[in-house]
Amino acid sequence: MKKELVRERPFEYLRRQNTNEPFSEETVRNWYVARAYVLDKLKDVSFAPGSGKHLHAVVEGDSPLMLAIVRHLALTAHYLNFVEYDAFNCLVCKNRTVITLVTRKDAATILQELDKEENLGNLLQCARYSLFGKVVNANSYLDVTLEIVEERPESSDFVLLTEEDAAAFVQSKSPDDVFAIDTRKAVYASRVYCLGSVIDNLPYEDIHSAGRYNRALDTFQYKVLQDKQGLRLISSRWEEDPMAVRNGLSNVFCSDCFASRALAVRRQYPAGRKLGEKERTAIWEKNNQALSLSEHGRWVVEKLIMGFSPLSGPERKEYGSLFGKRRAAFSKQLKNNAAHPAHIDICSYRDLCRVDPDSLKYDSFLMLAIPLILDATR
16 A cells, blocks of 8 residues: 655745745746756666666756756765766766756856756856867766757757646646645655664774664664654754754755666666565665765755855864864864855765765665665655
8 A cells, every 4th residue: 555645845844044035936947847847757777786877868948947856866866876986086077967058148148047956056167068069067976967059959869848748737737736745755865864863883894784783773774764753854943943944955855866777776677577675685785885975966966056065274274273162163064054054075975985084874874765765764
């Protein structure tokens, strides 16, 4: 029996960073339409580790809705076959998602539109993109790249997204399917992080090994997932704390990728073959490092879009000079600055292993919990 959905409307709670003013009704509507439309268009897209393919999405048009679609493609299209560094420790960024935006606006105007808080926020400060053929941030470590062009590419090997197709999609769905979100997976993703104290003593060796998370996974499966009370994402804090809203939405964007990741893992076995529990656990463990790297890439893109920045030079210097509780307090202060949040983990996965190795276990644990969350919310 299909479990009852928990429908919520979290996008209305997001406020502008500097003014704390709400976004327009049109902007919020576009976010919902973009999310539902993009998830539907990409529902069969996934790439397993080792695949040489990548997603190429072409967005035709530069209306507010189409820019919202560009935004949600960047939030969603993160895959397991992305290669950040090769075996020789060279930055290669193979198999990036390519988002092509077809626009008639001039360079300055379209960049100004994309940089708006409701669109890509800070993403283009760090992401590789090309502006009518001129490449910017060529050495970006991010797993998505944007191409801004005047004409649709001649090749047909892409997923095409148009305003007419998005409108037809909305017409074919009920309002709840587009303008409300089943937030159960997001709530469970949030609860994974609440188990941090259980896995706080993990050594960094074999950080992607499922065996190191057995106790935490058992607690999550047999205690957390059995607690059906309070399966709502929005709380009273959202009315007063803008960072609570951003943190909650982070769990929505994170859990939106669960299905494509499960599909990539499942496609490594012959079609129609039913996996036993032990076999499923083994294949998720086998893919855990690729899953974790992909999740970090997704998280960085999301944070940039949501207005976060990498630490500045002076902030990194001060962070590096502190230890223990003082370092943790400084990091918390930076990321909770509602007007100008910054995060030490906005960096490549390789650098993350150096600057904040404590955070690695959270992605690994969350990725191993995905099949349990999907089972609980089907």
